[in-house]
Amino acid sequence: MRPIATTRSATGIPTGRLAVWWVIASEIVIFGGLLGSYIMHRIGHPEFGGYAAHTNTVAGAFNTFVLLTSSLSAVLAHKAAEAKDGPKAFKFLWLTFLGGLVFLTVKSFEWHHEISEGFTITRNAFWSFYYCAAGLHACHIIGGMIIMAIISFDVKQNKELQRVELIGLYWHFVDVVWIFLFPLLYIAK
Amino acid sequence: MTETAHTHDSHGHDSHGHGSPEAGGHDTNYVKIWGILLALLCVSVAGPFLGIKAVTLVTAFGIALVKAYLVAKNFMHLNLEKRYIVYLLITMVALMGVFYAGASPDVMEHHGRNWVNVAAQQETARALAEQAAGGGEHGQEAH
Structure with a gap:
């Protein structure tokens, strides 16, 4: 018996995909609230510019490149799934997973350096925002990677191919969040 | 979105049908979109080197909006999705606007x-x- 998420389409959209859109809608409020708060503090506190000067723009730009590339592999996995080519979708899913892993590795080196310099989460409001926003985003990356790894083995056997699109939607959203985090935390100094 | 651009197979796999002729001929060149995104990334990184605040704001945040639009349209296929999904997402962003409008006067200014x-x-x-x-x-x- 197939789950209702793949067999029901009362709204014109398969229930599984509709659920992912609702997740994304709620994530907009979560990240929007955080980033909105950061922006108003950034404008109200000119000293934030001086603190932001200590973030590593090269690392941030490289991670943006990594996430954009992983989004490409995620959409190529979706394309392969549409062509009912499970093994190919499997490869692209793991390429996307690798992108997430590289992102987290760079982020961990970056944080290690910043913390060793004394820029900890309790240092001031800027660094609190920095670690909360980047940390929440990194948690979403980890969550996406875990889901991707779990679904990939069914996908390889041409089962539940619709899940490739669902995890892809989530992954692209996480990419979009980073697209806004990057200029806020790394460029606006 | 049009129904012709939206396929639905026997397993309930409802896809957006990019590239397949029977799906309406919509064919996105994903690598090309990725190349444009990388070019925009280079511009957003290079912008601050000019040292002009207005240019930095445009190259950083203006380009971020363009990049987000390209990802949403071409990778998330929002242009092929049911319209109410777009309205749902816009509503959430609008709610953030309400939050910002309500809270920002007390945060951005230190006296009133x-x-x-x-x-x-x-x-x-x-x-x-x-x-x-x-x-x-x-x-x-x-x-």
Whole structure:
């Protein structure tokens, strides 16, 4: 018996995909609230510019490149799934997973350096925002990677191919969040 | 979105049908979109080197909006999705606008009619003085 998420389409959209859109809608409020708060503090506190000067723009730009590339592999996995080519979708899913892993590795080196310099989460409001926003985003990356790894083995056997699109939607959203985090935390100094 | 651009197989796999002729001929060149995104990334990184604040704002945040649009349209296929999904997402962004409009006057300004945020004023003055004096370059020094 197939789950209702793949067999029901009362709204014109398969229930599984509709659920992912609702997740994304709620994530907009979560990240929007955080980033909105950061922006108003950034404008109200000119000293934030001086603190932001200590973030590593090269690392941030490289991670943006990594996430954009992983989004490409995620959409190529979706394309392969549409062509009912499970093994190919499997490869692209793991390429996307690798992108997430590289992102987290760079982020961990970056944080290690910043913390060793004394820029900890309790240092001031800027660094609190920095670690909360980047940390929440990194948690979403980890969550996406875990889901991707779990679904990939069914996908390889041409089962539940619709899940490739669902995890892809989530992954692209996480990419979009980073697209806004990057200029806020790394460029606006 | 049109129904022709939206396929639905026997397993309930409802896809957006990019590239397949039977799906309406919509064929996105994903690698090309990725190339454009990388070019925009280079511009957003290069912008601040000009040292002009307005240029930095446009290249950083203006380009971020363009990049987000390209990802949403071409990778998330929002242009092929049911319209109410777009309205749902826009509503969430609008709610954030309401939150921002309500909260920002008390955060972006440190004083107003009949009120003063003394703590914020003091912290800003202290931090700017410290940065001007060359302190805070390294976290430990600024304590």
